Amino acid sequence: MRKILVIGIGAGDPDHLTLQAVKAINSADVFFVLDKGEAKSDLVRLRHDILQQHAGQRPYRVVQAQDPDRDRTAPSSGYSPAVDDWRRRRADICERLIREELADGECGAFLVWGDPALYDSTLGILEDILDRGEVSFVHEVVPGISSVSALVAGHRTGLNQVGRPVQITTGRRLSEGFPSGVDDVVVMLDAHRTFSRFRDEDLHIYWGAYVGTPDEILISGRLSEVADRIETVRAEARTRKGWIMDTYLLRRVPAQGPEQVAPEGGAGG
Template sequence: MRKILVIGIGAGDPDHLTLQAVKAIGSADVFFILDKGQEKADLVQLRRDILQRHAGHHRPYRLVEARDPERDRTAAPAAYASAVEDWRRRRADICERLIREELADGECGAFLVWGDPALYDSTLGILEDILARGTVSFDHEVVPGISSVSAMAARHRTGLNRVGRPVHITTGRRLSEGFPADADDVVVMLDAHGAFTRFRDEDLHIHWGAYVGTADEILVSGRLSEVAHRIEAARDEARRRKGWIMDTYLLRRDPDHRGDRDPGRTDD
């Protein structure tokens, strides 16, 4: 039986690897890497550096690369789900071929996943789709990793939730539709267009981080009305310099000043 490891490797800092992740890397025969093009070549190099540091001295391994399919990011909101589904299907086609052709029975292959595989990553869903096709069989195991969310909170020395209160994790696309109801602490990922700017006039505090854990890390924190322009400028400059940006942030408001607060409700 083939075996697949889905290994969370953290938000960018090689020291984010857990001991479990290091052990898993040392047990793999083949590492599959999906290349996102020249603009994000540094992400591939970071993976290579991790393997050189943690896999090269344990046992011989093979590195198999394939080009990650492009996703239609111009699709209208109504077509967003179908665009993502098409991209996932094409990505599954590639991963299925790699597992079938590059991994022999009895060998162990691995996908190195940024952050944590359980949080806004497609790898686990794609492997389930491949297994459902019935064209190749394998066992798989998941190794959790430090997410950009936990790394961002740690760099800002803050917690994600407050006593007795939930934390809401969403995407920039969802945030652009409105601030989540009954939420005071909102973590936002995958925000390509700076959805936080629509709330600059509200009484919110933001902890923002880009490229967290890497040499390019940028951190900004403060009242949103006062620092939104700094974050926008930092995002624009970084995108021009690197060609891409990946940021995560926490929006926080005082529950006692929430406009839709139920006056009869008491907090824990």
């Protein structure tokens, strides 16, 4: 039986890998890498750097394939069909890689940015492949440090305030309005700088781009005071690198200030 490992490798720093992830890397025979093109070649290089640092001298193979493009111009009504089409084409590629590049009894691995369970398609795609019934394998998941964890650590703050919930959402969802009953909202996958729509509200922002990488940028402050700076820095970074990955935490400012976070020793996830 073939075996697939889905390994969370953190937000970009090779030191983000857990001991469990290092052990998993050292048990894999083949690593599957989906190349997103020249503009995002940094992401492929970082994966190779992680393997060179943590895979030791044992033999392994790296198999690359071109990641299919997704239609990012689709209107809101066409968002789900566009994502479904992209996932189907990605599943076609992954199925072929597993069938042709992984022999019975071998172990293959996908190195997933951040944590495989948080806004990543790999687990769903593997389930789709298994449902097709054309190739069989068992798979395991190794959790990783997400960009959310790395973001708040970089800003030296907590993810939630005392006794209050936190919500993780997307820029597309945030554009529908700030969630009710929530004081802390983490926003991912926001290509349209949706935070700017809330600059008139009493909010604090903790923003980060390329979190965990040598290009990391962190900016925090009252949204009304730093929104323009974030937009400028973000645009410059995107132009310089050709792509950007950013995440941010929006926090309603309580009467005593923005730093009323859970006390040390409290429950955590």
